[in-house]
Amino acid sequence: MIHFFQVYKTYPGNIDALADISFSVDDGEFVFVTGPSGAGKTTLLKLMIRAEQPDRGEILVNGRNVARLKNSQIPPLRREVGFVFQDFKLLHYKTVYANIALVLEALGHKQKDISKRIRQVLRVVRLDERVMKQTPVKISGGEQQRVAIARALVNAPSILLADEPTGNLDPRLTVEIIDLLERINEFGTTVLVATHDTSLVAKYRKRALTLDRGRLVA
Amino acid sequence: MRENGLNHLLSIGTIATSFFLFGSFLLLAQNFGSFLGSWEKKVQIILYLKDGVSETEVLRLQERLRDEEGIENIRYISKRDALEVFKEDLAGYGGVLDGLKEEFFPASLEMMVGSDFRTPEQIRALATRLNKTPQVEEAQYGGLWLERLSVVLYILKWGSWVLGAVLVMIIVSVTANTVRLTLYNKGEEIEILKLVGASETVVTVPFYLEGGLQGFLGATGSLVLLFFIFHIFSLKVSPFLSLYFGQLRLSFLPIELVAAILGVGMISGLLGGIVSVRKAWGT
Numbered sequence: 001m002i003h004f005f006q007v008y009k010t011y012p013g014n015i016d017a018l019a020d021i022s023f024s025v026d027d028g029e030f031v032f033v034t035g036p037s038g039a040g041k042t043t044l045l046k047l048m049i050r051a052e053q054p055d056r057g058e059i060l061v062n063g064r065n066v067a068r069l070k071n072s073q074i075p076p077l078r079r080e081v082g083f084v085f086q087d088f089k090l091l092h093y094k095t096v097y098a099n100i101a102l103v104l105e106a107l108g109h110k111q112k113d114i115s116k117r118i119r120q121v122l123r124v125v126r127l128d129e130r131v132m133k134q135t136p137v138k139i140s141g142g143e144q145q146r147v148a149i150a151r152a153l154v155n156a157p158s159i160l161l162a163d164e165p166t167g168n169l170d171p172r173l174t175v176e177i178i179d180l181l182e183r184i185n186e187f188g189t190t191v192l193v194a195t196h197d198t199s200l201v202a203k204y205r206k207r208a209l210t211l212d213r214g215r216l217v218a
Numbered sequence: 219m220r221e222n223g224l225n226h227l228l229s230i231g232t233i234a235t236s237f238f239l240f241g242s243f244l245l246l247a248q249n250f251g252s253f254l255g256s257w258e259k260k261v262q263i264i265l266y267l268k269d270g271v272s273e274t275e276v277l278r279l280q281e282r283l284r285d286e287e288g289i290e291n292i293r294y295i296s297k298r299d300a301l302e303v304f305k306e307d308l309a310g311y312g313g314v315l316d317g318l319k320e321e322f323f324p325a326s327l328e329m330m331v332g333s334d335f336r337t338p339e340q341i342r343a344l345a346t347r348l349n350k351t352p353q354v355e356e357a358q359y360g361g362l363w364l365e366r367l368s369v370v371l372y373i374l375k376w377g378s379w380v381l382g383a384v385l386v387m388i389i390v391s392v393t394a395n396t397v398r399l400t401l402y403n404k405g406e407e408i409e410i411l412k413l414v415g416a417s418e419t420v421v422t423v424p425f426y427l428e429g430g431l432q433g434f435l436g437a438t439g440s441l442v443l444l445f446f447i448f449h450i451f452s453l454k455v456s457p458f459l460s461l462y463f464g465q466l467r468l469s470f471l472p473i474e475l476v477a478a479i480l481g482v483g484m485i486s487g488l489l490g491g492i493v494s495v496r497k498a499w500g501t
Contacts, residue, residue, distance in 0.1 A: 049413065071418070078415030091407055102407070106416035155414065 001027055002048060002159070002190070007057030009043055009214075017043040018214045021057070025192065027158070030185040032201045033194040035211035041194035044211065045161045048192075049081050050074050062158060079107065082152030082189075086164035088144045090136040090151075097132040100151045107155060121150045124187075125180060142173035149180065159190045166195065178204060226432060229396040233436025234443065236385045237483060241444045243381055244475065247374040249468050254367055256467075263289075263345050263359045265327040271353045279353055280327065288335030288344055295326045324355060331359075338365035386486045389436070393429040393490025394497075400428065401498050426491040433487020437480045445470060 002025040009018040018040045025031050033041045046052040047059055050066050059066040064077055090099050097118060104114045122129060125146040136144050145165060152160060162181060166174035178193070178200060185191040195201075201208045210218040267276065276294055283289050295303070300323035331341055341359055349357035401408065411421050452468050471479075 051413065075412075075415040075417045078413060080415075083413055089406065089410055091410070102410065103414045103416075106411050106414065106420050108420075151414075 001025070001060065001062065002192075003058075003060040004047075005058040005060075007047065007059060008055045009040075009047065009052060010055050016214045018047075018054075018211075021216050023209055023216060025190060027190055028185070028188050030182060030191045030204075030206045031193070032204070032206055032208040033192060033211065034196065034198055034201055034208050036196055038213075039196075039211040040214040041196075041211055042163050044209075045083070045163050045192065045194055048159075048161060049078050049083060079155055080158050082155070082157035082160040084145075084148050084152045084160065084162040084165050086167045088136070088148040090144060090147060092135060092137050095133055095135055096127075096139070096147050099136065099147060100154050103151055103154055117154055118150075121154045124153065124184070125150045141169055142176060145169060145173070145177055146180065149177070149184075153184065153189075157189065159192070160184060162191070162193045164194055164196070166197065166200070174200070225396050225399055226428075229392050229432050230436045230439060232392050233389050233433060233483065233487070234439035236388050237437050237440030237479060238443055240378065240381050240385050241440055241471065241479060243374060243378040245444065245448060245471055247371060247378055248471065250367075250371050250374060252467065252469070254364065254371055261331050261341060261359065261364060263329050263331060263341070263348065263357060265329075265348055265351070265357050266324045266355045267326060267353055268355045269324070271325065275353055276325070276327070279351065283327065283329065283348075286344075286348075288332045288340065289329045290332050291330040293328045295328060297321065297323050297325050300324065300326065338368050341365075382482075386482065389433055389483065389486035390490045390493060393432050393487045394494040396432065397425050397429050397491045397494040398498060401425065401494060422495050425495050426488055429491025429494070430484045430488035433483040433485070433490070434480060436487070437483025441471075441476060441479060 004021050004023050007018055007021040008016075011017050021040075021044065033044055035041055043052055047054055048061050048066065050069055054067050057067065061077060062080055064073070066077065069077060090096075091102070094102070100118050100121065101114050104117060109117070118132070119129060122132070127143060127146050127150065131139055131143060131147070136147065139147070145168075149160075149162070149165070152162075160181070165181070166177050169177060174197070181191050181193060182204065193200075208218070209216060271279075280292050280294065283292050297320040301318060301320045304318070304323065331344065335341065335344060342365065345357045345359040348354060408421055448468070448470050456468055
């Protein structure tokens, strides 16, 4: 479950990123967060993993009061929430396998378990195992985004946040990625997708939270 | 460390150079100290007696000196003995010395200084006191140069520790900068690790270890180089110096000091890593 109660966030220079945001997302829901650039979509997602701290209000994610977490309590929260970035954030000097393994290694998994999990997650995102040995620069944009999703999923999070996951992809790949996220949601993962593309919302007929200049308008 | 190899190598080299300087000072102070110690054992005072001091007066003076604290092995050198010693020392000059008469040489009393009286201050005080004896023309002691060398030793010892303190600051600064560079290079990886929920320990400890390892490797490198140079010096230069200063017994730094240098290197490096990470993340 995700709950926002009257959340405010202002950036230096008195820029209101978010104001009076309240909403709830149930477990297993698929929700689009839409709005034009600068509406506050990314800030909203970042608040859920405490990459940003709200100025006011309360945020509950899986029962944790995110706004009041101590620094030592942030890593356990983030292990339950996968995050997919618009720019993929893949390490160009590591192979696809190493990019995904990085997460599990940091969380203390054994190599045998890492190998097994990576093969499983690659099947989920429908990537051929042959890409494992490639570096990200040698695969297509669509494949890179699938790797980024695989990395976010490999630790089996209960919530998946995707920030403009199709922002750099052509329409065909966009549909493929949203279909993939929809399939992941069908396995029970709560999915929130931030996108400025309103046509996606119309096409997939999912619940949408619409932001405009930091305020929730629908 | 692989991605940033050259910087690490430079950092380790700088640490090694700093430790080499420190180790050289310590090694010099240690061997200089033992050299002075061996010479202190040989320190003697010579009392040159005034002309006309009778044998009886000399015997009485010897008696009195035996009761004096800090004086051992008193030996009387008469005018004749002094001439004989002189002739023996300059035997190669043959006939030139034939005309010398014993009147030209002062009689003297030579004495060793007791082991509890061998500091430069004690030797000087004793010689000054003996110089005031009525039968004595002049009291000479070989302690003046010893006194000067003791000052050098004092400077060397304290210099080493001052250098050591400066060195720790250098190591902390050098490793902090190298670790900071690694932090910068790995910024994206660190950001990803933090976002996927890696604990602070998992993210930071490798950087602490990197600093510690640099310090340790730098200290090890300096000790290896120092030992190599010490070994060459012992083999090639030491026999030559022995001709002038007597048998030199050189020794390398004791194992405790070697362990301490390695420990200080590692801890300073570790501190550099911690400083850098804390500065970068403000934690």
